[in-house]
Amino acid sequence: MKSKNIRLGLLLSLTLLVTAGALADAHEWEYQVVILQGIAAGGTIKKQSSGIYIDTRKTDAINTLAADGWEIVGVVGATGADHTVYLRRRRG
Numbered sequence: 001m002k003s004k005n006i007r008l009g010l011l012l013s014l015t016l017l018v019t020a021g022a023l024a025d026a027h028e029w030e031y032q033v034v035i036l037q038g039i040a041a042g043g044t045i046k047k048q049s050s051g052i053y054i055d056t057r058k059t060d061a062i063n064t065l066a067a068d069g070w071e072i073v074g075v076v077g078a079t080g081a082d083h084t085v086y087l088r089r090r091r092g
Contacts, residue, residue: 029091030091031088034084034087036062038080038083039080040080041082043055043056044057058083065087
């Protein structure tokens with residue numbers, strides 16, 4: 001019975017350490033959600049030499065945010081439509 005209690009105590013301690021670390025990491029970040037409007041809202045589509053088409057307005061917006069330390073966590077949207085961009089950066 002004693003060894004079972006020791007194992008349970010160790011498991012609970014480990015769980016608390018992992019949880020505390022995850023919570024501490026979450027407090028180091030700030031988040032932002034940005035809506036990048038699609039082509040219908042005035043986007044500028046340009047063909048690169050590689051044959052890939054880019055929306056220069058969205059690209060410029062993302063580059064501006066990246067220069068301020070923001071990194072993309074996720075993007076939701078379809079080609080030619082508005083895109084919801086989820087960003088984060090370290091605090092401080």
